[in-house]
Amino acid sequence: MLPLTQPRISTEIPGPLSQELLKRQADRESNARSYPRRLPIAVARAEGSLIEDLDGNVFLDCLAGAGVLSLGHGHPELVAVAERQMKTFVHGLDLPTQVKDDFVEEQLSMLPEPMRRSTRIQFCGPTGANAVDAAVKLCKTYTGRGDIVSFQGGFHGSTHAAMALTGLVEQKSPIANGMPGVHFFPYSSCHRCPLGLRRESCDTNCATYLERSLEDPNGGVDKPAAVILELVQGEGGVIPADPEFVRRVREVTRELDIPLVVDEVQTGCGRTGTWFAFEQYGIEPDVVIASKALSGMGLPAAVIMYDERLDTWAPGAHSGTFRGNQMAFATGAETIRIVRRDDVLGNVRARGAQLTARLDALRERCAWVADVRGRGLMLGIELADPETGERASALAGEVQAHALREGLILELGGRDDCVVRLLPPLVITEAEADFAADVLDRVLARLTVRPARP
Numbered sequence: 001m002l003p004l005t006q007p008r009i010s011t012e013i014p015g016p017l018s019q020e021l022l023k024r025q026a027d028r029e030s031n032a033r034s035y036p037r038r039l040p041i042a043v044a045r046a047e048g049s050l051i052e053d054l055d056g057n058v059f060l061d062c063l064a065g066a067g068v069l070s071l072g073h074g075h076p077e078l079v080a081v082a083e084r085q086m087k088t089f090v091h092g093l094d095l096p097t098q099v100k101d102d103f104v105e106e107q108l109s110m111l112p113e114p115m116r117r118s119t120r121i122q123f124c125g126p127t128g129a130n131a132v133d134a135a136v137k138l139c140k141t142y143t144g145r146g147d148i149v150s151f152q153g154g155f156h157g158s159t160h161a162a163m164a165l166t167g168l169v170e171q172k173s174p175i176a177n178g179m180p181g182v183h184f185f186p187y188s189s190c191h192r193c194p195l196g197l198r199r200e201s202c203d204t205n206c207a208t209y210l211e212r213s214l215e216d217p218n219g220g221v222d223k224p225a226a227v228i229l230e231l232v233q234g235e236g237g238v239i240p241a242d243p244e245f246v247r248r249v250r251e252v253t254r255e256l257d258i259p260l261v262v263d264e265v266q267t268g269c270g271r272t273g274t275w276f277a278f279e280q281y282g283i284e285p286d287v288v289i290a291s292k293a294l295s296g297m298g299l300p301a302a303v304i305m306y307d308e309r310l311d312t313w314a315p316g317a318h319s320g321t322f323r324g325n326q327m328a329f330a331t332g333a334e335t336i337r338i339v340r341r342d343d344v345l346g347n348v349r350a351r352g353a354q355l356t357a358r359l360d361a362l363r364e365r366c367a368w369v370a371d372v373r374g375r376g377l378m379l380g381i382e383l384a385d386p387e388t389g390e391r392a393s394a395l396a397g398e399v400q401a402h403a404l405r406e407g408l409i410l411e412l413g414g415r416d417d418c419v420v421r422l423l424p425p426l427v428i429t430e431a432e433a434d435f436a437a438d439v440l441d442r443v444l445a446r447l448t449v450r451p452a453r454p
C-alpha cells in the first residue's frame with residue numbers, strides 16, 4: 001500500500017463504498033450517532049494528518065479524533081511502542097507496573113515545579129467524562145459540600161454528571177433528574193458578552209458577578225464543592241477565557257476554599273501551545289482533568305491530577321475496570337519524550353500563528369467571518385450575518401460540507417454550531433496548514449459571493 005502523501009478527492013462525497021457502510025450503520029446503530037451525519041465518510045486507513053476513505057479519497061484531518069491524535073494517525077514510533085507493549089502486558093486494573101510508573105513520572109514532569117511535588121494522580125475510566133465525574137466526587141468528598149459552579153457555554157462530557165455541568169440545554173432537557181446543585185455563571189465570552197457589555201467598557205463584570213454571588217449571604221448559592229472551568233471552551237465555540245477573569249476566579253475560589261477544577265480534557269497535552277493551558281494564565285488549579293490526547297495516538301486514558309490535601313478518598317472510592325491500559329501508558333510516556341525531542345509545542349505555536357494570520361486575513365476579505373479566535377492549534381472562526389449579526393449556522397454547515405468535498409475535515413462548535421473549528425494533529429506541517437487555510441478561503445469566497453444567505 002502506498003503511503004498517503006496529500007489530500008486527493010476522486011469521487012463524489014460520500015463515495016459509493018462509503019455510502020454503503022453509512023447506510024448499514026444508519027440501519028443498525030443508534031440515532032445518537034453524530035459525526036457521520038456531518039462528515040459522511042467511511043474510513044479505510046490514516047497516516048499522520050491524512051485520512052483515506054473506502055473510496056480512495058484522502059482528506060487532511062483537522063479534527064484529529066476530536067483533538068485526540070496529538071502526534072497524528074499511526075505515528076511509527078508510537079505504533080512500535082504499542083505493539084511491544086501489547087505482547088508484554090495489556091490490562092492492568094490499577095496494579096503498579098513499570099510502564100505505568102514511567103507514564104506517571106512523565107506526566108508529573110509536565111506540571112509546573114511547585115505543583116509537581118504535591119500532586120496526586122488518579123486513573124479514571126478512560127474517558128474525559130469519567131474523569132470529570134471523578135473530579136466532582138473528589139471535591140464533594142473533600143469539602144463535604146454538594147453544589148458545583150460551572151460556566152455557560154461549557155462542555156464537560158456525556159455522562160449523567162458531566163452533562164449536568166454542560167451548558168447544552170437541548171441535550172440535557174430530555175433527561176429528567178440530572179445531577180442537582182449545578183449553578184451556571186457567565187463565562188468571559190467577550191465577542192458576545194453574556195452581560196451585554198463591550199470589552200472597552202467592561203471591568204470583567206463576569207468575574208465580579210461570580211465573586212459577589214459567592215460572597216453574598218443573600219446570593220442564593222450555597223458554597224460549592226468546586227468551580228469547574230475550561231480555559232478555552234472547545235465545544236462551546238473555541239472561546240479562550242479572559243486572563244483577568246481566570247485570575248479572579250482563582251482568587252475568589254482560593255479565598256473561599258473552593259477547589260478550582262480546570263477541565264483540560266481538550267486543551268491539555270500541548271493543544272494550546274503549552275503542555276497545559278493553565279500555564280498561560282499564571283494560575284495553579286487544585287484539580288486538573290486530562291484525557292483525550294494523553295496517549296498521543298488515540299488509545300483511551302484519563303486522569304485527574306490534584307493537590308494532595310484533597311486526597312480524602314477511601315480505598316476504591318473511584319474504581320473502574322478500564323483504568324489500566326498499559327498500551328496507552330507506554331505510548332503516552334513516549335509521546336511526551338517525542339514532544340520534547342521534536343519541539344512539538346514549538347510547532348503548535350508556529351502553525352497556530354500561521355493559521356491565525358491566514359484566518360485573520362480571511363476575516364478582512366469575508367464579512368461573514370465575525371471572529372477568529374483560539375490558542376495554539378485549537379482555532380475557530382465564528383460566522384455571522386454581516387447585516388444582522390445573527391449566527392450563521394447554516395453557512396457553517398455548508399462550509400464544513402464543501403471543505404470535505406475539497407479534502408478537508410473540519411469540526412463545528414459553538415452556539416447553534418456557528419463556529420468552524422480547526423483541531424489538527426499537533427504535528428501538522430506548514431504546507432498542510434496552508435492547504436487548510438486555502439480550502440477555507442476558497443469555500444468561504446464561493447459560499448458568500450452573493451449577499452443572500454445560503
Ligand code: PMP
Nearest residue numbers: 127128129155156157234265266
Ligand atoms: N471535557 C471537555 C472539555 C471536552 O472537550 C470533552 C470532549 N469533547 C469532554 C470533557 C468529554 O470527554 P469524553 O468524550 O472523552 O468523555
